[in-house]
Amino acid sequence: MATLNRVAAARVSPTVALPGRGFGLKCESATQRVETMNNSNTRREFALYVARELHEAGYQALWAGGCVRDALLKRAPTDYDVATDARPEEVRKVFGRHRTVPVGASFGVMLVTAPRSEDNVEVATFRKEGPYLDGRRPDSVQYCTPEEDARRRDFTINGMFYDPINDEVLDFVGGQEDLKLGIVRAIGDAHHRITEDKLRMLRAVRIAATLEFTIDPSTAAAIAEMATEIAVVSVERIAHELARMLVCPRRVRALESLRELGLLRMILPEIIPNLNEVDSVEHWGKTLRMLDEFEVMSFELAFAVLLREVPIQQCKEDDDSAARDAARAKVVEQICRRLKLSNQQTERTCWLVEHRHALRDAPQLPLHVLKRLLVQPGAKEMLMLNRIAAVATEADLTAVEFTERFYSETPAEELNPHELINGGDLIAAGLSPGPGFKEILDSIRDRQLDGEMTTREAALTFVDQIVSGKTIEENS
Structure with missing residues (x-):
C-alpha cells in the first residue's frame, strides 16, 4: 500500500481545520455506514465514507x-473528488461491481455511487498525463505519486x-499561499x-471572478496570447463555462476579464461590433450596469441582457422597436443554436429579447395584452429586465412599478382564469x-381577460350569435 514518502511528508502543511473527523460514522459494515449518514451532510459524509473504505483497505485516499x-x-x-493510489480495478473490488461505474477507466476514474445520485463521488487514481495533442485530453496516462x-x-x-x-x-504546488494572496496561478x-x-x-x-481573485500576470499573458485557440474546444464546454459565469454574482467581473483577454470576441463575435462603435464604452458600461443590478439572475436573463442589442441588418431605419426586437430574437436564436443550448434556454432567452420593450407602456395596455404577457x-x-434597463439608463420607473x-x-x-369555453363547445354549437x-376562442378570451365576459353562459351566447350570422366585429 502506498504511503507518503519522506519528501512528500515534509511538504505536508500543518494540520488545517477542515471537516473530516467526527461525523459519527459507525465502524460496522459498509452498508451500515451508508445507512447511518446524516442527511444534512450526506455529500460530505459519503465522500468521507469513500475515503475511509479505501483507507481501511490499505490505500491512500485524499479529497x-x-x-x-x-x-x-x-x-x-x-x-467532492477522491484521489487514491488504488487502481480502478482495486476501487471496484473495494466497493463492489454494483456500486462502481467506470466513467473514465482508461484515465483511472471510477464513480462510486451513493444512496442519492447527487452524492456520487468520482475516485481517480493518482496519474500523470501524456501530451494533449488535441488541446482537450491527454493521449495517455501513467499512474504516479500524489505530488x-x-x-x-x-x-x-x-x-x-x-x-x-x-x-x-x-x-x-503552493496553493495555500495563492489562496492567501487571492491569485489564480497556473501550475508550472x-x-x-x-x-x-x-x-x-x-x-x-x-474561478477568479467567482472567488474575487486576480489572475496571475504570467497566466493572464498566456491566456491573452492563446485566446484564439479557444476555438478548438467544443461549443458545449464553452457554453457550460459561460453559463456558470453569467449566473455567478460576479458576472460583470468575468465578462470584463473575457473582454480584456480577447476571449469574448471568440465566444460571442456577434456582439463585437457594438464594442467597436464610437459609443462602445457607454454601451458596454450600460450592459455591465444592467448585469450588476441583481445578484441572482438566471442564465437566460443574463444572456438576454448581454445580447439584447446584438447588431441586425435586415431591419429598415423606420422599423419600430417591436420589429427590431423580433429581428434580434432571430439572431439570438442563431447564437443559442450555435452554442447548442437547450431548447428551454434558447426559447426563454429569445422570448426575453423579443419582448424586452413589451411593457414599456404597461399602464396604457389593454388588460388582455398585459395579462397574456x-x-x-x-x-x-x-x-427584472424592465427594471434593470430603466435603472441603468436612469429612466422613469412609473411603468416598471405599475407592472x-x-x-x-x-x-x-x-x-390567468380558467377558459370559459373550448373547441369542443364550438363544435357542439x-x-x-x-x-x-x-380567432373565436381568442376573441372570447380577450373579453374574459378584460373583464367584459365573466361567465360560460355569456361566452356560449356569443358563440350562438356567431352561428346565427353575426360577426365577431359586430359583437365587439
Whole structure:
C-alpha cells in the first residue's frame, strides 16, 4: 500500500481545520455506514465514507481539487473528488461491481455511487498525463505519486489534497499561499498548462471572478496570447463555462476579464461590433450596469441582457422597436443554436429579447395584452429586465412599478382564469373545425381577460350569435 514518502511528508502543511473527523460514522459494515449518514451532510459524509473504505483497505485516499480549495476558504464545497493510489480495478473490488461505474477507466476514474445520485463521488487514481495533442485530453496516462498528480492539474489553488482520515492538507504546488494572496496561478508553465486543455482559459476567468481573485500576470499573458485557440474546444464546454459565469454574482467581473483577454470576441463575435462603435464604452458600461443590478439572475436573463442589442441588418431605419426586437430574437436564436443550448434556454432567452420593450407602456395596455404577457413562463425575468434597463439608463420607473405592482397584487385566478369555453363547445354549437376556431376562442378570451365576459353562459351566447350570422366585429 502506498504511503507518503519522506519528501512528500515534509511538504505536508500543518494540520488545517477542515471537516473530516467526527461525523459519527459507525465502524460496522459498509452498508451500515451508508445507512447511518446524516442527511444534512450526506455529500460530505459519503465522500468521507469513500475515503475511509479505501483507507481501511490499505490505500491512500485524499479529497482533491476544488473541494479542498473551497473548504480552506470556508465555502461549502459543491462536490467532492477522491484521489487514491488504488487502481480502478482495486476501487471496484473495494466497493463492489454494483456500486462502481467506470466513467473514465482508461484515465483511472471510477464513480462510486451513493444512496442519492447527487452524492456520487468520482475516485481517480493518482496519474500523470501524456501530451494533449488535441488541446482537450491527454493521449495517455501513467499512474504516479500524489505530488506528480498535483503537478499535472490546472491551477495551484486546485492542486491541493486533503487527507480526511489524518486531517492534513497536502500542498505540493503552493496553493495555500495563492489562496492567501487571492491569485489564480497556473501550475508550472502557464503556456504548457493551457496548451494541454484550452478550456482552462475560461476556467481561470470564471474561478477568479467567482472567488474575487486576480489572475496571475504570467497566466493572464498566456491566456491573452492563446485566446484564439479557444476555438478548438467544443461549443458545449464553452457554453457550460459561460453559463456558470453569467449566473455567478460576479458576472460583470468575468465578462470584463473575457473582454480584456480577447476571449469574448471568440465566444460571442456577434456582439463585437457594438464594442467597436464610437459609443462602445457607454454601451458596454450600460450592459455591465444592467448585469450588476441583481445578484441572482438566471442564465437566460443574463444572456438576454448581454445580447439584447446584438447588431441586425435586415431591419429598415423606420422599423419600430417591436420589429427590431423580433429581428434580434432571430439572431439570438442563431447564437443559442450555435452554442447548442437547450431548447428551454434558447426559447426563454429569445422570448426575453423579443419582448424586452413589451411593457414599456404597461399602464396604457389593454388588460388582455398585459395579462397574456404576465402569465408567460419568463414573466418574472421580463419584469427584472424592465427594471434593470430603466435603472441603468436612469429612466422613469412609473411603468416598471405599475407592472410589478399589478403582477404582485393580481390574484392568479384573475391573471390567468380558467377558459370559459373550448373547441369542443364550438363544435357542439354547430361550428366546423378550422382556422376560425382560434380567432373565436381568442376573441372570447380577450373579453374574459378584460373583464367584459365573466361567465360560460355569456361566452356560449356569443358563440350562438356567431352561428346565427353575426360577426365577431359586430359583437365587439
